[in-house]
Amino acid sequence: MTTRVTTKGQVTIPEEIRDRLGIGPGSEVEFLATEDGVRVVAVSENISEEEASRRFSRLLDHMAGTLDLGGMTTDEYTEWLRGPRENLDID
Template identity: 75%
Template sequence: MRVTTKGQVTIPKQIRDHLGIGPGSEVEFLATNDGARLVAVNENLSEEEASRRFRDTLASMVGILNLKDMTADEYVEWLRGPREDLDVD
């Protein structure tokens, strides 16, 4: 995909259809560590469509985070690291 001299790109039809992007739709580009992510700004989604997209997003995340049998508290402690500012007896 090429960027025009005006900084424009054409979003492929498959992506437009998947995100529900049409003429007049608003989109945002978000910077990520890997590059950028295109996000459709859809304030007028039906509750059914919003729920479907949310379920699809959750389903796409299954198996991404492996806590290795840690409890939520153990995971948070591992994530934050030691807290030397706390007085623990």
């Protein structure tokens, strides 16, 4: 999707993107420069708990299967992440 920048420096965010990010009238967005270009991020907004839950579920569904633990159990993976713990002074 491409859009033009107006003489006032304004752009129209396509409807598909606004819907996906939950951007509506009065919403705030942040433009973040990246090595590949720019990211548009919706700044926190007041949404219902139900909508937040739906968005979180969609995110989890999108992320499903993206982490390969190489056959490790959850406990083994946690131990690998934390590193050696034998030198901790716990009273």
